[in-house]
Amino acid sequence: MTEPDSSRIALGARLAELRTDTGMDGKTFAARLGWQRSKVSRLQSGQQKPSPADLAQWAAAAGREDVLPELLARLRGLESQPQQWRRQLAAGHAPVQDRYVVEYRRATTARGYETSVIPGLFQTADYARHLLAQNAQLMRSPRDTEAAVQSRMRRQEVLYEAGRLYRVLIWEAALYAHVGPAETMAGQLDRLIGLIGMSTVELGVVPLRAPMPLTPKHAFWIFEEQRVVVETINTELQYDGAEDVELYTRVWDTLAEHAVTGLQAQRLIGRVRASIAPS
Structure with missing residues (x-):
């Protein structure tokens, strides 16, 4: 398992946490986003890397626009090669x-x-x-x-x-x-x-x-x-x-x-x- 894979899974877990905090299941949350339920599932499991726009929509749907900078920083850390700490720690x-x-x-x-x-x-x-x-x-x-x-x-x-x-x-x-x-x-x-x-x-x-x-x-x-x-x-x-x-x-x-x-x-x-x- 490569480092970007595990970073993507960790980001997916964070997205799942935000969705769970709303009290909505995956189907309801996908409907709010206007997405297929499968996309929500893939992003939460780390099978798909989100785009910055995906993260912005997710944060808005969860009512947590305040966490968007953190999510984007996680995405930048995931994409950086080699894995410099300066980039990995951009979100803490x-x-x-x-x-x-x-x-x-x-x-x-x-x-x-x-x-x-x-x-x-x-x-x-x-x-x-x-x-x-x-x-x-x-x-x-x-x-x-x-x-x-x-x-x-x-x-x-x-x-x-x-x-x-x-x-x-x-x-x-x-x-x-x-x-x-x-x-x-x-x-x-x-x-x-x-x-x-x-x-x-x-x-x-x-x-x-x-x-x-x-x-x-x-x-x-x-x-x-x-x-x-x-x-x-x-x-x-x-x-x-x-x-x-x-x-x-x-x-x-x-x-x-x-x-x-x-x-x-x-x-x-x-x-x-x-x-x-x-x-």
Whole structure:
């Protein structure tokens, strides 16, 4: 599934939300627009990309002309290639988080490696709130922090669904990077410890002093063993070529060989937690 596909699905979900808020079903809403019901269905499911005129009509039919700038910004983010954060964040962080909700629901397996932050899939609401506020300030994007936090928390629902598996490595340095006050970090590290042992999570920590045959590299995620996503400061990069996927898989496997898991990971995280906010 390509990034524009998931963005289109997220935009469709937003349109469906606006329609639902009116109390009208799809048939009634289509009649108000003067469209075929099938068009409403295709737009809501993400099967069809709306035009700017479609979005204007939709907002008017829903009695929500105020959201048209947001909808148009989502559309611009969907169309941008490559996926520069400046364009993706034109409507704020919430649309990007909505897209991630779609991506994680579509993927039953993923493996990730993070070097500087706790993965969004494992973040507490407070940690996410501070991180998203920092990013909004850096990117000078709309401040929709609370909506973005709620969407990021919805992404985590997949952790409690049987048949999924998220294999995640975190470089130990990320545990020391303060995002918010000590209380925020303590809660976040407690959350990490609590994830160890879940049937859907395999969490490993790569110790700072671990002998490694390669340097820590940058963060990345591999979805369904078919697609790699790399986030830089200004751009999101995606690779689905077999050679690229194999390369990142090899890097992940090498790092995993030197990571601690289970009780060892709990103890390592616990030591960091105690040093930040002693109990």
